[in-house]
Amino acid sequence: MKDFHVVVLIKPSPDIEKVKFDTVRGVVDRSSAPLEINPFDLNALEAAAQIKEKLGGEITAISMAPPMAEPVLKDAIARGADRAILLTDKRFAGADTLATSYTLASAIKKLGKFDLIICGEKTVDGDTAQVGPEVAEHLGIPHVAYVSRIEGVSKERLLVVSDMGVPYLMELRLPGLITVTKDVNKPRLPTLRDKLKARKTKIEVWTADDLADVADVNRFGFSGSPTRVVKAFVLTEKKRKGVIFKGEDAVDKLIEVLEREGILR
Amino acid sequence: MSEYKGILVFSEQRDGDIHPISFELLGKAREIADKKKCEVYSVLLGYQMREKAKELIYFGADKVFLYDHPLLKEFDVINYKQNMVNLIREEKPEIVLIGATPLGRSLAPRIAAALKTGLTADCIDLQLDENGELIQVRPAFTGNLIAHIKTSTRPVMTTVRYKVFKARERDLTRKGDIVEKEVEIVEDVGVRVVRKESVEVVNISDAEIIVSGGRGLKKPEDLKILEELANLLGGVVGASRPLVDEGWISKDHQVGFSGNIVRPKLYLACGISGSPQHLAGMRDSEIIVAINIDPSAPIFNVADYGIVGDLYEIIPKLIEKLKNRKRGVKG
Numbered sequence: 001m002k003d004f005h006v007v008v009l010i011k012p013s014p015d016i017e018k019v020k021f022d023t024v025r026g027v028v029d030r031s032s033a034p035l036e037i038n039p040f041d042l043n044a045l046e047a048a049a050q051i052k053e054k055l056g057g058e059i060t061a062i063s064m065a066p067p068m069a070e071p072v073l074k075d076a077i078a079r080g081a082d083r084a085i086l087l088t089d090k091r092f093a094g095a096d097t098l099a100t101s102y103t104l105a106s107a108i109k110k111l112g113k114f115d116l117i118i119c120g121e122k123t124v125d126g127d128t129a130q131v132g133p134e135v136a137e138h139l140g141i142p143h144v145a146y147v148s149r150i151e152g153v154s155k156e157r158l159l160v161v162s163d164m165g166v167p168y169l170m171e172l173r174l175p176g177l178i179t180v181t182k183d184v185n186k187p188r189l190p191t192l193r194d195k196l197k198a199r200k201t202k203i204e205v206w207t208a209d210d211l212a213d214v215a216d217v218n219r220f221g222f223s224g225s226p227t228r229v230v231k232a233f234v235l236t237e238k239k240r241k242g243v244i245f246k247g248e249d250a251v252d253k254l255i256e257v258l259e260r261e262g263i264l265r
Numbered sequence: 266m267s268e269y270k271g272i273l274v275f276s277e278q279r280d281g282d283i284h285p286i287s288f289e290l291l292g293k294a295r296e297i298a299d300k301k302k303c304e305v306y307s308v309l310l311g312y313q314m315r316e317k318a319k320e321l322i323y324f325g326a327d328k329v330f331l332y333d334h335p336l337l338k339e340f341d342v343i344n345y346k347q348n349m350v351n352l353i354r355e356e357k358p359e360i361v362l363i364g365a366t367p368l369g370r371s372l373a374p375r376i377a378a379a380l381k382t383g384l385t386a387d388c389i390d391l392q393l394d395e396n397g398e399l400i401q402v403r404p405a406f407t408g409n410l411i412a413h414i415k416t417s418t419r420p421v422m423t424t425v426r427y428k429v430f431k432a433r434e435r436d437l438t439r440k441g442d443i444v445e446k447e448v449e450i451v452e453d454v455g456v457r458v459v460r461k462e463s464v465e466v467v468n469i470s471d472a473e474i475i476v477s478g479g480r481g482l483k484k485p486e487d488l489k490i491l492e493e494l495a496n497l498l499g500g501v502v503g504a505s506r507p508l509v510d511e512g513w514i515s516k517d518h519q520v521g522f523s524g525n526i527v528r529p530k531l532y533l534a535c536g537i538s539g540s541p542q543h544l545a546g547m548r549d550s551e552i553i554v555a556i557n558i559d560p561s562a563p564i565f566n567v568a569d570y571g572i573v574g575d576l577y578e579i580i581p582k583l584i585e586k587l588k589n590r591k592r593g594v595k596g
């Protein structure tokens with residue numbers, strides 16, 4: 001019987017709590033925080049690892065990122081991926097979700113084998129939640145987004161709970177794609193042995209040329225991206241009253257303002 | 266490019282009810298269309314919804330495209346996408362607006378990828394530049410950054426956050442056409458709803474008053490005092506992520522980046538520090554009140570009113586006074 005093949009798509013993103021923003025230029029100082037696996041993608045990797053424990057097979061992690069993201073893919077190996085592919089090329093740069101998803105989908109085509117693709121729900125930097133469903137569309141496979149529980153897995157289908165405001169139990173025929181929320185599992189920490197294995201595993205690097213036989217290279221990167229950021233700025237909090245009540249009658253004063261604000265009638 | 270005209274609003278329905286975001290989007294679409302001198306279209310996919318389709322006209326649509334089929338009653342991402350793609354190819358709208366609900370955010374990317382067009386996620390404002398081109402305003406980096414985005418392909422596709430725009434007054438005198446379209450059904454799409462889970466969920470994004478608890482609470486039972494306070498105020502209980510991850514409360518109560526985005530009249534944060542991820546879910550609340558023992562907690566930076574102190578003293582006192590007030594007793 002053929003091996004079950006899971007692909008996990010990973011975005012190397014900065015730690016949001018550490019990253020610094022340049023308020024004047026409205027840009028992110030990317031050097032201020034090292035790249036790490038986007039937190040939601042940790043859940044995707046854990047889901048893949050748990051499925052592999054049941055069905056066996058192989059997990060491939062794929063990431064489109066600059067060369068400096070290599071340690072992030074090593075981390076993916078430590079967390080259960082058997083193989084990791086870094087798509088890196090100047091021609092991939094400046095990609096929006098359409099170009100990113102097209103590039104990732106092309107790499108999956110090139111890989112040639114997949115039964116299930118797992119993505120995190122969204123990323124902490126881009127926060128679009130678009131890449132997963134767009135990859136599914138490029139590949140012409142069904143998808144279920146916002147998966148908060150995996151109820152059952154077989155080599156042919158997946159039974160999952162999708163959190164669409166109300167939870168729906170959904171059946172997905174494979175090959176298919178899911179995007180997972182943080183509720184789907186609690187990612188394990190890699191053991192020392194996992195880390196050693198990761199250190200020994202070589203990260204495969206693919207460039208635009210490597211995908212040329214399965215893709216239209218004009219659809220990569222900046223040239224394949226219809227959306228442009230024309231302006232960006234660091235959020236300034238809305239001006240708030242900032243009234244602090246102290247002392248014995250603090251609660252009375254709070255009730256007073258809630259009356260005045262029309263909250264209490 | 267100029268063959269693309271008009272604004273198309275996707276109308277989301279569940280169990281035959283139109284989601285209020287659809288009316289909000291029609292309100293904004295109307296405003297943009299009046300400036301651009303173009304029409305507003307709406308599309309509704311569902312089953313036996315002709316009567317409800319009229320509502321879309323009352324709320325601002327000039328024309329409603331109706332796709333009526335039993336298989337469209339429930340959200341079916343492939344068939345919804347297929348019919349949306351067909352419609353957009355036929356009608357060529359310049360702009361397509363979709364609510365940034367879980368359904369919208371699952372569906373819109375598939376449409377955009379199929380049409381090879383740009384899509385901007387979860388917008389909190391839409392503006393027109395001097396050439397009448399759409400500027401899409403959205404947060405990024407967990408809400409720390411605001412970006413203005415333009416799209417070079419047509420249609421310009423956008424998902425828009427719930428409750429950022431106001432619906433217009435329902436106008437029963439508005440006239441418009443309801444055009445029934447031929448439905449294309451893709452058989453065997455590979456994904457199906459087995460059942461809707463029968464659990465009670467709070468619809469926290471619709472709540473006007475939210476009393477939220479965080480790690481300042483010492484044990485799960487203590488959520489009861491927040492519940493009592495919420496009941497007295499006519500609101501619902503919210504929570505920061507750690508309480509949900511610990512299993513103290515279900516995730517429909519979670520506020521924040523990986524939970525729900527809320528915009529209530531009153532957000533009362535009790536024992537919540539105000540992490541960037543939490544703020545991303547509630548910073549646009551009308552009035553924010555914080556109760557926290559630590560005067561340097563970041564939540565106070567976004568609070569209109571705050572009390573520095575132990576929530577275990579303040580909340581019971583607040584509850585008692587509110588009860589007395591209800592009974593008409595002073596003090």
Ligand SMILES: Cc1cc2nc3c(=O)[nH]c(=O)nc-3n(C[C@H](O)[C@H](O)[C@H](O)COP(=O)(O)OP(=O)(O)OC[C@H]3O[C@@H](n4cnc5c(N)ncnc54)[C@H](O)[C@@H]3O)c2cc1C
Nearest residue numbers: 479480481505506521522523524536537538542558559576
């Ligand atoms: C990818 C990602 C997504 C996330 N998404 C979310 C999200 O959606 N929502 C979310 O909330 N978090 C989210 N987080 C977690 C976030 O980073 C914080 O860890 C979390 O918000 C902290 O919750 P808290 O404020 O309840 O706890 P803490 O930060 O521990 O704050 C507890 C507060 O309670 C106060 N306190 C303690 N005792 C008392 C008392 N007796 N009386 C009054 N005050 C008291 C303390 O002074 C402190 O300020 C996310 C994190 C990541 C990495």
